[in-house]
Amino acid sequence: MPIRLIATDMDGTLLRSDHRTISPRTREAFARARAEGIDVLAISGRQPYSIGAIVLGSPLDGAVVGSNGSVAVNTLTREVLFEETLTVAAQRAIVEGILDAFPNVKVSSVRQAGDVYVTQHGYAGMEDPGAEVARWAVSHRRADLPEVLAEPSVKIAILDPEVPAEALLEVARELAVPGALATTSGAPFLEVGKENVSKATALARFAQERGYGPEDVVAFGDNNNDVDMLAWAGYGVAMSNASPAALEVADTVTATNDEDGVAQVIERLLG
The missing domain is CATH 3.30.1240.10 (Hypothetical Protein, Haloacid Dehalogenase-like Hydrolase; Chain: A; domain 2)
Known part of the structure; x- marks a missing residue:
């Protein structure tokens, strides 16, 4: 499949189980994707200040989505790209x-x-x-x-x-x-x-602004707040440590977050 955007959850997916570390192999996989002109996006229940600290200096530094899709911030400039609030x-x-x-x-x-x-x-x-x-x-x-x-x-x-x-x-x-x-x-x-704001709606918004459809997007996740995102993406990938709901909607299942499951799929897709 053609890939134009790779979106990934953080905890339980991108990060090792210390909830802080992006492995060297995973960093390299995202760097290779960026070098091939593919957009990448970290999308999490965390807030942008926390996502930004973890992706600092990595290929994922830049636009990030936090709070389960409610807010997007450019970590390089601190510009708020959008914000949706609960009344x-x-x-x-x-x-x-x-x-x-x-x-x-x-x-x-x-x-x-x-x-x-x-x-x-x-x-x-x-x-x-x-x-x-x-x-x-x-x-x-x-x-x-x-x-x-x-x-x-x-x-x-x-x-x-x-x-x-x-x-x-x-x-x-x-x-x-x-x-x-x-x-x-x-x-x-x-x-x-x-209501009606989720990782899926934020990912769709990010993709649409760049002219991408679901068929252009690969998404990784492991938990209930990732389900809609995995279902929306053209290729939804659940970690083998994922919740039953995430496993059910995913197009495929990869290795755990501690086994570089995200990197394994990116490497395979990039050939």
Whole structure:
């Protein structure tokens, strides 16, 4: 198949299981793709500041998509390419519904292209989300729930350490709040963004702006938030460590993220 764009998820896909490292073989595969005139795109549930820190100096440095498709940033210039936000009404409705089922959940709001966190008191972890992996400074403050939900978010994270994220997802789907889309990514929390915004819609937007159709795109992923993207791409590749839903929609399955599964497919496609 002709390849004009390669898009890849980060954790569980591009990165080794340390959630930080792009292997030398994978770097070389993307460098070769770039040398052959193929566009490449990192697309993740992470925020752009975090994606940018990891891809710094790699062939993937440049335009990246974060927050499950809600925001795109050029990591070289920090220009915000687009941003889609969850309304205050929608985020309040989904949080209130989940609180009815799980009264101990706490919430974190991600705002301003992923650079600002407002996190509820009692939310476990995230004392400084930018301290470990951040390309640029990130603002983070604690607040009561009404303030956390007072402004639109590119994403909210809903967490109860005693409740699996998949259980939260089941409740969110039953609520079917207009304007909200819930998913999971392998992290211990539920992720909620704007309805009809996903990795798939962001990838389609990126491709269309460059004159590409689905048939020109190869996409790699491993989790539930990658399913629509793998289905949309002309050639969707799931990692062998992928979730059942991702494996089901993929056109093919490659080796694990720790076995350079992404690189193996790129090398084969480039011949």
